Structures are given as structure tokens and as C-alpha cells.
Amino acid sequence: MGGLDNDEYLTDAIRALPAAAASATGEDQPVRPGSALTAGRCLELFDAQAASRHTDAAARWLRGRNTGFYTIGSSGHEGNAAVAAATRPSDPALLHYRSGAFYLARAAQAGRAAAGIYDVLLGLTASSNEPIAGGRHKVFGLAELSVIPQTSTIASHLPRAVGLAFSLPRAARLGVAPPWPADSVVVASFGDASLNHSTAAGAINTATYCAYQGLPVPLLLICEDNGLGISVRTPPGWVGAALSGRTRLRYSHADGCDLAETYDAALAAVNYVREHRAPALLHISTVRYGGHAGSDAESAYRTPAELDADLRRDPLLGTARLLVGAGVVTPDQLAARFARSREVVFELAAKAEAEPRLTSAAQVMAPLAPRRPDAVAAAIGPAGKRRRLAVFGGRLPEEEGGLTLAQAINKTLTDEMAARPEVIVFGEDVARKGGVYGVTKGLLATFGAARVFDSLLDEQSIIGLGLGAGLTGLLPVPEIQYLAYLHNAADQIRGEAATLSFFSQARYRNPLVLRIAGLAYQQGFGGHFHNDNAVGALRDIPGLIIACPARPDDAAALLRTCLASAREDGSVCVFLEPIALYHQRDLHAPGDGGWLARYDPPWLWTLGHAPVGQARVYGTGTDLLIVTFGNGLRMSLRAAARLAQAGIACRVLDLRWLAPLPEADLIREAEVTGAVLVADETRRSGGVGEGVIATLIAAGFAGRLNRVTSEDSFIPLGAAASTVLLSQGVIEAAARELLT
Numbered sequence: 001m002g003g004l005d006n007d008e009y010l011t012d013a014i015r016a017l018p019a020a021a022a023s024a025t026g027e028d029q030p031v032r033p034g035s036a037l038t039a040g041r042c043l044e045l046f047d048a049q050a051a052s053r054h055t056d057a058a059a060r061w062l063r064g065r066n067t068g069f070y071t072i073g074s075s076g077h078e079g080n081a082a083v084a085a086a087t088r089p090s091d092p093a094l095l096h097y098r099s100g101a102f103y104l105a106r107a108a109q110a111g112r113a114a115a116g117i118y119d120v121l122l123g124l125t126a127s128s129n130e131p132i133a134g135g136r137h138k139v140f141g142l143a144e145l146s147v148i149p150q151t152s153t154i155a156s157h158l159p160r161a162v163g164l165a166f167s168l169p170r171a172a173r174l175g176v177a178p179p180w181p182a183d184s185v186v187v188a189s190f191g192d193a194s195l196n197h198s199t200a201a202g203a204i205n206t207a208t209y210c211a212y213q214g215l216p217v218p219l220l221l222i223c224e225d226n227g228l229g230i231s232v233r234t235p236p237g238w239v240g241a242a243l244s245g246r247t248r249l250r251y252s253h254a255d256g257c258d259l260a261e262t263y264d265a266a267l268a269a270v271n272y273v274r275e276h277r278a279p280a281l282l283h284i285s286t287v288r289y290g291g292h293a294g295s296d297a298e299s300a301y302r303t304p305a306e307l308d309a310d311l312r313r314d315p316l317l318g319t320a321r322l323l324v325g326a327g328v329v330t331p332d333q334l335a336a337r338f339a340r341s342r343e344v345v346f347e348l349a350a351k352a353e354a355e356p357r358l359t360s361a362a363q364v365m366a367p368l369a370p371r372r373p374d375a376v377a378a379a380i381g382p383a384g385k386r387r388r389l390a391v392f393g394g395r396l397p398e399e400e401g402g403l404t405l406a407q408a409i410n411k412t413l414t415d416e417m418a419a420r421p422e423v424i425v426f427g428e429d430v431a432r433k434g435g436v437y438g439v440t441k442g443l444l445a446t447f448g449a450a451r452v453f454d455s456l457l458d459e460q461s462i463i464g465l466g467l468g469a470g471l472t473g474l475l476p477v478p479e480i481q482y483l484a485y486l487h488n489a490a491d492q493i494r495g496e497a498a499t500l501s502f503f504s505q506a507r508y509r510n511p512l513v514l515r516i517a518g519l520a521y522q523q524g525f526g527g528h529f530h531n532d533n534a535v536g537a538l539r540d541i542p543g544l545i546i547a548c549p550a551r552p553d554d555a556a557a558l559l560r561t562c563l564a565s566a567r568e569d570g571s572v573c574v575f576l577e578p579i580a581l582y583h584q585r586d587l588h589a590p591g592d593g594g595w596l597a598r599y600d601p602p603w604l605w606t607l608g609h610a611p612v613g614q615a616r617v618y619g620t621g622t623d624l625l626i627v628t629f630g631n632g633l634r635m636s637l638r639a640a641a642r643l644a645q646a647g648i649a650c651r652v653l654d655l656r657w658l659a660p661l662p663e664a665d666l667i668r669e670a671e672v673t674g675a676v677l678v679a680d681e682t683r684r685s686g687g688v689g690e691g692v693i694a695t696l697i698a699a700g701f702a703g704r705l706n707r708v709t710s711e712d713s714f715i716p717l718g719a720a721a722s723t724v725l726l727s728q729g730v731i732e733a734a735a736r737e738l739l740t
Contacts, residue, residue, distance in 0.1 A: 010317065010338065020327035041263075042326075045263075055117060058345050069138070074097075076310070079257060079262045080256070092146045102189070103116060114348075117345060118351075124352070126357055137503050149504050149508070151499060152495065155195070156492065159460050161219060162219060164467075166469075167469040168186070168218065174450060174451065176421065189221075192225035198488075204243075220269055224256065250281070253283045253284075260322055288310070316338075369545075369569075388418060401596075403597060403598070408555045416559075439577070462479075466497075513566050514575065516574060517579050517582075519578045519681060520681065521725065533710055535658060544659055561611065615662035616653070621650040624643075624675045628653070643735055667701065680726065684709040684711065689707045710726045711724040
């Protein structure tokens with residue numbers, strides 16, 4: 001056995017190497033004729049490779065003692081240390097989970113080689129002292145090394161990497177100073193099996209799509225190809241066939257078991273990206289030792305001959321051949337160096353066992369969703385009057401009279417973009433067309449194509465672009481054209497946006513306000529793609545803020561709060577806009593203008609501030625509380641007026657925030673009436689109403705309680721939609737029945 005399983009084998013193999021006949025190579029001399037890899041650098045990278053191999057062995061040792069909790073290792077992939085050496089410590093990197101040698105090589109570049117090893121070991125033992133995730137997960141990440149932590153196993157970090165590469169030059173163009181130098185290269189590594197995932201395909205397509213248009217995308221993708229996805233084989237030649245010849249993507253290949261070849265290829269790729277500000281992909285062929293993880297028995301799906309062939313390609317042995325062959329060290333010296341590395345790693349592993357761990361839910365959740373309402377409220381404010389007059393064409397929106405929901409959102413975006421140059425708006429059709437429903441009309445003409453632009457038609461890439469932009473200091477406001485279009489990209493919210501702060505102890509944040517046109521009740525247009533009331537996939541994401549404005553004045557107030565929360569707390573916000581209410585003007589009768597609202601002047605913005613998780617109450621009735629949101633608000637207010645004619649005095653509570661729910665307001669208002677009807681336009685299963693009912697019951701509410709919802713159904717075309725959607729008539733009937 002060899003590789004990960006038996007260090008003695010590798011030690012003996014190093015000792016058995018033929019010593020160099022020539023005199024020793026100087027540190028600044030190439031380790032191989034024609035290579036840019038010097039002898040000194042090669043020896044440094046061998047140390048990183050050896051330490052990475054030993055941390056994998058330590059992971060199995062710790063797991064056997066029940067003091068370690070992660071055994072997916074980097075053994076066989078140690079050639080990626082060469083990529084770290086070819087880049088700068090200031091180049092942002094989003095690393096594959098087998099990039100241990102890259103991390104340790106970069107740590108050594110920054111003068112913290114031993115600390116880097118201990119970082120990894122603290123991650124394995126889930127210690128709360130681990131410097132990036134604090135014991136929440138084993139990740140490679142550290143702000144001082146420009147390594148952004150990732151937990152992706154399916155390349156779901158690639159859209160963010162593309163977004164970061166796209167946004168770095170754009171931030172500089174807009175006068176927003178990013179945390180990295182202007183000529184940085186964004187590095188993102190992933191495995192060959194992940195290449196087949198739609199997220200990877202979409203991200204690579206987006207990078208080349210942008211480059212094809214001449215947009216700068218300084219991105220270096222590293223595909224580490226060990227030929228396996230757990231036990232599923234990647235067809236020989238597939239990675240090269242799939243990636244070479246792509247338009248506007250420089251492709252190169254290197255044998256990851258040959259450190260000099262990999263370094264030279266990586267250096268050429270990095271220099272290309274840095275000089276041309278264009279994407280490149282380096283395909284590194286590797287091997288894999290120790291199976292996918294500690295529980296994976298490779299012998300169940302790989303033959304002894306295959307395992308033996310991989311063993312002979314050990315990248316550490318390859319580096320040893322370079323060093324010994326160049327006369328940098330003798331075989332015995334290098335074998336002793338390798339053995340001493342193991343001693344150091346295992347000494348540190350034993351030390352890591354005693355480090356503290358997370359012991360409470362409060363500790364675990366601390367970085368999940370910071371809430372500083374006072375700071376958020378203080379951050380709400382306009383541009384100067386002269387600037388506002390310029391962007392609004394000489395007539396301020398507070399002087400215009402009643403606005404619709406769509407108009408209020410448009411005016412608020414205009415105000416925010418005028419006040420804050422870091423705000424960018426993008427998505428499908430948002431620029432030239434001004435949005436399908438006109439919500440972003442005029443923003444392109446006012447603020448220019450650097451801040452308002454149309455994206456390609458790929459929701460994963462739209463959100464990923466926002467995730468990358470947020471890291472640069474920009475405040476992205478991407479649009480998903482319809483709620484139904486979000487579902488194929490929901491993991492970008494759940495697995496990437498919402499987890500970054502959690503797995504970095506808020507050292508990295510994802511300021512984001514994702515606008516989504518959604519819900520149902522569109523007239524003359526629909527079907528399940530354009531009328532979608534499924535919000536369950538969003539509501540169960542920890543830390544996510546979901547705002548759902550129904551009225552124009554609330555839309556302005558809630559959007560300001562979301563943008564301020566993103567700026568001040570790094571919040572990930574979803575702004576769910578009811579399409580059917582965009583252009584609604586009336587409430588009770590045609591022409592009454594009851595659904596219009598005036599735009600508040602700036603001096604009222606703080607007074608009219610809508611804190612996250614605060615509801616709005618209409619009416620003072622004490623017979624019944626109707627709890628609702630979105631389209632349900634208009635239906636419930638109309639129902640309440642009809643019920644008042646029958647002597648039933650209602651008050652209506654608009655949740656406004658679907659996450660976190662306004663629990664305190666809900667419980668207080670329920671106690672006033674002693675009877676609660678939840679009018680929920682989302683589905684019976686997984687809808688918002690379930691959380692409302694659970695909140696009331698958990699609070700000990702003992703009054704009368706019921707809910708009405710839409711059906712557990714997709715929404716059909718035409719008039720048939722009314723058969724599965726909540727209606728005003730259903731609300732009225734349920735209210736009467738509850739009070740009977």
C-alpha cells in the first residue's frame with residue numbers, strides 16, 4: 001500500500017531514488033532545464049505537499065479517536081501547490097475541498113506555514129478556535145490569505161467566482177475600492193466530476209459569454225481531474241474534450257503529478273489572465289488516494305492494478321525525483337524531511353484534540369444573521385437635493401401624487417442609486433426594456449450601463465454574479481424575472497449566499513437584495529411559469545430576510561430597509577414583489593385610487609422606517625384579526641369592509657416580512673381579538689400560513705384559529721386558476737364560520 005495509507009512506503013521510495021551525480025543545484029536555479037520552477041521554490045512546495053499528505057493521515061487518525069470529524073482529503077492532488085506558487089497571496093481564491101496543498105503553500109507564502117497546518121487540523125477537529133469557520137465546517141479559508149471559504153461539492157461556488165472576476169474591474173470603474181488589487185486574478189478550483197454539474201457548465205458559459213463581448217473577466221479555473229466522482233468514473237479524455245476549444249477560454253493541461261510541469265503551466269495561465277483580463281482553464285491530471293473519504297472502500301470498485309498504477313504516479317514521489325535528480329537534497333535528507341513533517345503534523349493534531357468546540361446553539365448561530373436595527377435605520381438616507389433633482393428630471397417623486405407599487409419601487413431604486421454609487425441593478429430585460437413590467441424603466445438612461453445592465457438568461461449566473469459583486473464592495477440588486485425561474489437556482493441562495501457568513505464567522509459577507517417578481521393573480525397571462533406561489537424553498541433558509549410589500553408606501557420603506565440591512569449587516573435579502581399588484585390603482589371600486597400611495601419625502605424616511613420583522617396593522621376592530629400578506633392584503637381589506645357591513649369588526653395584519661415573521665406583532669394583535677384567520681395565498685403545504693399558526697400555538701394562543709390557503713397545486717392557465725387560488729369570497733366565508 002502507498003499514498004495516504006502507508007508513509008513508510010513513500011519514505012522508502014524516496015530513499016531508493018538514485019542520488020544526483022552532478023553538484024547541487026543552487027536555490028535560484030531551475031529544478032529542471034527550461035522550467036521556471038527554482039530549486040528553492042520546489043523544496044518549499046514539497047514541504048506543503050508533505051504537510052498536506054500528513055494532515056490527511058491525521059484526519060483518519062483523529063476520526064479513529066472520535067476527535068476528528070472530516071476525512072475527505074487532498075492526497076494525490078498535491079500538485080495544486082504549484083498553482084498557489086504561481087499566484088499571489090492577494091489573488092482571491094475559492095478552493096475545491098481537495099486543495100489542501102494549495103492552502104498550505106499559500107500560508108507558507110504569507111509566512112505562516114505552521115499556522116496553516118494548524119488551521120486545517122482545527123477544522124478537522126471542529127474547534128471553535130479554527131480561524132475561519134470556527135468549527136462549523138471544515139473549509140479552506142482565511143481572509144489574510146485571500147482564500148474565501150467554500151463548502152461546495154458540486155462546483156456551486158463557480159458562479160460566485162465568475163461574479164467576482166466580473167465585478168472586480170467593474171467596482172474599480174465605479175470608484176468602489178475592492179479588498180484586492182486591481183490586477184488580481186480570481187482562482188477557482190473544482191473536480192472533474194463537478195464539471196458535469198449544470199452549475200459548472202453555466203458558470204463556464206457565463207465567463208466565456210462575457211469575454212466574448214469584450215468584458216474583462218480575470219478568472220483562472222482549475223479542474224483537478226482524478227478520473228473519479230466517488231466511485232463513478234470520468235470517461236478518459238472527457239475533460240479535455242469538454243473544455244478545450246471553447247470560445248474565449250484559454251485551455252491548457254498539465255500532469256499534476258509533475259510539479260515543474262504544473263508550475264510552468266499554472267504560471268503561463270496566470271500571466272495570461274492577468275495580462276489579458278480574460279478567463280483561462282488549467283486542466284490538471286491527478287490521482288486520488290484513500291478513496292473519496294474515510295468510509296469509502298476503493299477496493300469495491302477499483303482493481304489492484306489501477307490502484308498500483310496510481311501509486312507509481314504519487315505527486316510527492318514526483319517532486320522528490322525533481323529535487324534529488326537536481327541535487328538539491330540527497331534521498332536520505334529528503335526522506336528525513338518527509339518523516340519530520342509527519343512528526344510535526346501529528347504533534348499539532350494531538351494539540352488540536354484539546355482545543356474547545358462549539359457547545360451551544362447561540363454559539364453556532366452567532367454569525368448567521370446579524371441584526372443591528374439601529375444601525376440599519378441610521379443608514380437610510382437620500383442623496384443631496386441637487387443630485388435628486390438631476391436624477392428625477394427636475395421633479396421629485398414626493399411631488400407626483402399617488403404612485404403604484406411598480407412606480408414606488410422604481411423611484412426607490414432611483415433614490416438609492418443616486419445616493420450610493422455601489423448599487424448596481426441587473427437581470428434579464430432590466431436595462432433597455434426597463435423590465436417586463438416597467439419596474440426598472442429609465443434606470444439605464446439615468447445611471448449608465450456600468451450600473452444597470454442586462455444579464456444572460458441564466459438564473460444561477462445572475463445570482464452568482466451578485467454573490468461575487470458583493471465581495472468587491474458593490475451592493476448588487478439582481479432581478480429574477482419570475483419566482484418560478486428561481487427554483488433551478490435556489491442553491492445559490494441556500495448553499496452559497498446564506499452560508500458564507502456562517503462559515504466565515506461573518507468575516508466574509510454577502511450583501512444582496514434579490515428582487516423577484518412573483519405570486520399569482522395576473523389577469524390574462526399566467527400558467528405556472530408566471531404565476532407561482534411557492535415560497536417554501538426560501539422560507540427554510542437560515543438567516544434569509546424575505547420582504548413582501550403589497551402597497552406602494554410599504555414597497556419603498558421595505559426596499560430601503562433591505563438595502564440598508566445589506567450594507568450594514570451584510571444581509572441576504574429577497575424582495576418578493578406581487579406582480580398582480582404592480583399596476584393596481586384601486587381598492588374597493590374602480591377609480592377610487594385606494595391602492596395608490598404618495599412617496600414619502602426624505603425627512604419622513606426614518607419616521608416611516610419599516611424594521612425587519614415588523615408588521616403593519618389596518619383597522620381597530622376587536623372581533624377578528626385577519627393575518628395576511630401580498631395579494632392577500634388587498635383581498636382581506638376588501639373582505640373586512642364587507643364583513644363590517646354585517647357587524648363584524650376586523651383588523652388586518654399585513655406580515656410584510658415572510659422571514660423572519662413578525663412574531664411579537666402577530667401575538668399582540670391576536671390577543672386583542674381572541675380570534676384569528678390566516679389568509680395565505682401560498683400553498684397549504686409549505687406555505688407561510690403554517691409558520692403563522694405554529695407561532696400562535698407555541699405562544700399559547702387559546703382563542704379561535706383557522707386558516708385559508710391556496711391549494712397544493714400548480715397554477716393553470718386562464719380562468720381555471722381561480723379554482724386553486726385563495727379568493728376574497730373564501731376569506732369572507734371562513735371569517736363568518738370562525739365567528740359563528
